[in-house]
Amino acid sequence: MEVWFTEDQTKNLRISCRVKKVLYNEVSYFQKVAVLDTPEFGRMLTLDNVIQTTERDEFVYHEMITHVGLVTHHNPRKVLVVGGGDGGTIREIVKHKEVEKAVHVEIDQKVIEAAKQHLPTLSSGFEDPRVEIRVEDGIKHVQEHKNTYDMIIIDSTDPVGPAVGLFSEEFYRQVHDALKEDGLFVAQTESPFFNREIIQNVQKTLSGIFPIARLFHGVVPTYPGGAWTFSMGSKKYDPLAVKPEEIPQLETKWYSADIHHSSFILPPFVQEYLNK
Numbered sequence: 001m002e003v004w005f006t007e008d009q010t011k012n013l014r015i016s017c018r019v020k021k022v023l024y025n026e027v028s029y030f031q032k033v034a035v036l037d038t039p040e041f042g043r044m045l046t047l048d049n050v051i052q053t054t055e056r057d058e059f060v061y062h063e064m065i066t067h068v069g070l071v072t073h074h075n076p077r078k079v080l081v082v083g084g085g086d087g088g089t090i091r092e093i094v095k096h097k098e099v100e101k102a103v104h105v106e107i108d109q110k111v112i113e114a115a116k117q118h119l120p121t122l123s124s125g126f127e128d129p130r131v132e133i134r135v136e137d138g139i140k141h142v143q144e145h146k147n148t149y150d151m152i153i154i155d156s157t158d159p160v161g162p163a164v165g166l167f168s169e170e171f172y173r174q175v176h177d178a179l180k181e182d183g184l185f186v187a188q189t190e191s192p193f194f195n196r197e198i199i200q201n202v203q204k205t206l207s208g209i210f211p212i213a214r215l216f217h218g219v220v221p222t223y224p225g226g227a228w229t230f231s232m233g234s235k236k237y238d239p240l241a242v243k244p245e246e247i248p249q250l251e252t253k254w255y256s257a258d259i260h261h262s263s264f265i266l267p268p269f270v271q272e273y274l275n276k
């Protein structure tokens with residue numbers, strides 16, 4: 001008998017893929033957590049039947065949410081990740097030798113457990129001695145830490161459930177205050193095709209809080225529409241001012257000096273709705 005996983009990506013769009021084996025399937029206090037083994041994408045983490053990451057395409061998302069910001073900062077020593085329980089973002093952060101401490105705040109212990117057990121290529125960075133894992137609400141953590149971090153990464157689920165607050169103006173102000181005076185942050189901000197309002201709102205809000213607000217993009221085949229955006233708010237450093245020779249050689253499969261700059265070139269339809 002064939003087993004298929006189907007995600008309702010929007011009200012009118014579904015993605016389905018065949019499942020070889022269900023490796024993990026538990027219900028936490030927050031959500032349904034599953035790891036599926038699929039022929040097309042390898043192992044796949046889903047939360048409440050929404051694809052979070054897959055072995056096949058995860059590198060684009062994790063490299064872009066991490067390296068663009070860390071390279072822009074030049075000397076990031078203390079970094080916070082909110083969400084990202086699969087570990088992919090932490091794995092990318094620990095590639096940067098100058099990072100002395102990476103605090104990882106994930107609200108759901110079961111996501112970390114599932115990743116440690118079944119997604120070893122993603123969760124490998126958890127063992128790095130510079131990493132501190134805390135199972136708590138990222139919103140509370142950010143509120144309680146002022147002037148603490150060089151970079152904050154919001155690697156959240158879509159704006160539903162415990163992640164709703166991670167897209168609010170109040171939270172972005174708290175992120176601003178949790179950053180040091182030259183700090184910056186990057187958040188995943190959904191699809192340029194299907195989440196136009198989220199992107200418009202986030203960019204407008206960030207422009208009112210940070211001197212520098214930027215939108216950049218990458219490609220994640222298993223996310224709705226394939227194209228994906230990230231937003232940056234920065235107190236001092238501008239990602240567009242980074243010189244190609246300042247970009248270190250990192251072991252990456254997507255991010256490069258050229259991609260650093262090209263990812264900020266926005267298609268006219270996105271530029272148009274940002275200008276409105």
Ligand code: SAM
Nearest residue numbers: 052083084085107108111137138156157162163
């Ligand atoms: N890359 C993914 C995507 O865009 O689909 C997101 C990956 S990651 C698995 C998202 C994580 O954020 C989840 O594990 C979820 O439990 C966590 N999360 C959601 N709200 C949170 C909050 N308020 N504080 C900390 N972690 C949170």
